[in-house]
Amino acid sequence: MTAARPDRCLVGRAPDGGWALVDLDAAGSRLGESACTTAELPAVMARREAEDGPRWVLSDTRTVYPRLLAAGVRLARAHDLRLVHTILRGSTVVTDPAALRAAQLWEVLPVAIPEHSATPAAGATLFELEPGGRAGAAVPEETGEMLAETARQQRAIETSAEPSRLRMLTAAESAGALVACELQAAGIPWDVAEHDRILAADLGPRPRPGQVPAAMAEVGAEVRAALGEPLLSLDSPPRLLRGLRRAGIDVASTSRWELEGIEHPAIAPLLRYKKLSRLLTANGWTWMEEWVHDGRYRPVYVPAGVVTGRWASSGGGALQIPRQLRPALRADAGWRLVGADVSQLEPRVLAAMSGDRAMAEAGAGRDLYAGIVDAGIVATRQEAKIAVLGALYGGTTGDSGRLVPRLRSTFPAAMSLVDEAAATGERGGTVTTWLGRSSPAPEEAWRRAQAAANSVDAAPGEQERSRREARDRGRFTRNFVVQGTAAEWALAWIAGIRRRLAALPEVPAAESAVPSGPVFARRAHLAFFLHDEVIVHAPAAQAEQAAAAIREAAAEAGRLLFPRSPVDFPLDLQITERAASK
DNA sequence: GTTCCCCGCGCG
DNA sequence: AAAGCGCGCGGGGAAC
Structure with missing residues (x-):
């Protein structure tokens, strides 16, 4: 008699300190269980991955997967209980989140873990740590607790108002958790010699410790x-502010935008000084030595580190690498960088989710901002950009305030979607992305202040302040639906890219040691992800296939999230040896 | 001495 | 020319 093929395999801690693998069928019923030691786990999971490729149910991908990757084991599919819990417990499309919220052990915050590659020893010990022994939020790793949570999550999804969207979101979120670990393991190929040249060109040669660079x-x-x-x-x-004022320069702060308009011989060199100082302190020689090892920069990516679902990062400011330093991203010898970013992702997402035909038409097959100019709504591309960003962010003043109303008559569906999201937020309500991630409820203090300001004896100042806070929240919820849905599109995109790249054949191993690690040394792999942009590191012979994978995955993400929508998601894609500075 | 907040600026 | 959303980080300096 043959056992039913398992749909999922849950990996948790066994009472003896080893690991238990529990097979589940599609309905969540238990099919069987096996056990192994920590040392055996990578080989056991690799065999199961090859044999029946289950969706791996993990309490927290980041505590298990780095060690598997180091052992040369790659997982195709996962379900991350921690990340999914966070989504479902707050989602308005979940009919009854009470059971999830009552599961106290899983009420964890998606905080960044402090371990990172600057302390390489930390990553190697993750496996051995006891539950709760890790800094940051801990989730249960014992199989009984994991099985109970798995059942709660499955029930929450299947009884929700949008089971298919939540299934897509939880799969995409979990794929993102795998990608995040893989990005850290593979690292960004980084050319320290080029980095040093960029620094020296602006700052002068590296100064001795404690010395200021010559140019500064x-x-x-x-x-x-x-x-x-x-x-x-x-x-x-x-x-500095006091010094400026003593010299007769009347400014309220020392920020660049305030200084830029002022006629004074001190201003130009001061702006230059600030630029250089920023480069030195944020990404100077100290940064390079702390963060780049063996030709790789390995930041920690934090999926859903932002409430909207966007990723955050921890360590070295991976999501803020200045454009100026991009040429330091360089492919290994015989490899290429395949870089791609989505043109105007957020406005296109808005056009798709609102079903705004005119907005879809404006961006069809071309630059969306150019399409808005061609439609005669504004005069220049720059004005189109200001108007659209104002619509997404809630701009009310200056050019933004002047231009946004023009969009309202041309793109009524798109504008009413964001206007409605803002109105909901101002009332203290919750808004939800296309796939079902909801904004956090307002703080109790915010609610009380709103209620107090609405009472008959409220002071005028109090009313004014609460109105401003309501508008602030409205701008947040206005942007949440678009930024959050764009993040969902991007998750679907990178999940599709990783799936396609994993299917490429391996190339012959390089003779030299390969810093990407065993899983990534012989095949194209993701090396960088930033909201609407990816960089794939590919053997030269696979660069075109990697480019095709990126394009196909973008088209697939559009179809998955917005079937039948006419909105397209064009990419700006380049195959290079070195990233472009802008 | 350590911790926390603000400022300013990098990214999308 | 800045603005309206979301972040992380380094440095200074006040608070502890």
Whole structure:
């Protein structure tokens, strides 16, 4: 008699400290169970992955998967109980979230874990840590608890108002958790010599510790001379502000946008000084030594680190690598970078989710902003961009406030979707993305302040303040639905990319040691992901196939989220050896 | 001495 | 020319 093929396999801690693998069928019934030691786990999971490729149910992908990757084991599909719990417990399309919220052990916050690649030893010990022994939020790893949560989640999804959307969202979220671990394991190929050249070109040669780079010292002296303050500190905003005022420069802050319009000989060198200082402190030689090892920058990616579902990162500011430093991203010898970003992802997502035909038409097969100009709504591409961003973010002043109303008559469906989201937020309500991720409820203090300001004896100042807070929240919920749905599109995109790349054949191994690790050294793999942009590191012979995978996955993401929608998601894609600076 | 917040600026 | 959303990080300096 043959056992039914398992649909899912849950991996949890056994009472003896080893691991238990529990097979489940599609309905969630238990088919069987096996056990192994920690040392055996990678080989056991690799065999099961090859034999029947189950969806792996993990309490928290980041605690298990890095060690598997280090052992050369890649998983195709997962269900991350921690991430999915966070989505379902807050989702308005879940009919009864009470059971999930009552599961106290799973009420964890998606916080960044402090371990990162600057302390390589930390990653190697993750497996051995006891539940709760890790910094940050801990989730249950014991199979009984995991089985109970799996059943709660399955029930919440299947009884929800949108089971198919939630199935898609939870699968995409879990695929993202796998990608996040893989990105860290593979690392971003980083050319420290080029990085050093970029730094030296602007700052001058690397100074001795404690010394200021020559170029900064030079422009700093110009600023002090122009202000007549030979000892002024330029690194302290309060001191700098006082110095500027003593020189008759009347500004409220020392920020760049305020200084830029001012006619004074100190301003140009000061702006230059700020630029250089930023480069040095954020991504200078210290950063390079701390974060780049063996030709790889390995940040920690934090899926759903942002409430909208966007990723955050921890360590080295991976999502804020300045464009100026992009040329330091360089493929290994014989490899290529395949970089792609989606043109105007957020407005296209808005057009698709609102079903706005005119907006879809404006972007069909071309630059969306150019389409808005061609439609005669605004005069220039720049105005179109300001208008659209104002619509997404809730702009009310300046050019934004002037241009947004023009969109309202041309794109009524799109505009009423975001306007309605804003109105819901102002009332204290919750908004939900296309696939079912909901915004957090307002703080109790916010609610009380709104109620108090509406009472008859409220002070005028109090009313004004609460109105402003309501509008602030409205701008947040306005943007939440679009940013969050764009994040869902992007998750579907990278999940499709990783699936296609994993199907490519391996290339002959390079002779030299390969810093990407055993899973990624012989095949194209994702190396970078930033909201609407990916970089794939590919053997030269696979670069075209990787490009096709990226394009196909974008088309697939559009079909999956918005079947029958006319909205397209064009990519700007390039195959290079070195990333472009802009 | 350590912790926390603000400022300013990088990214989408 | 900035603005309206979401972030992370380094430095300064106040608070502890």
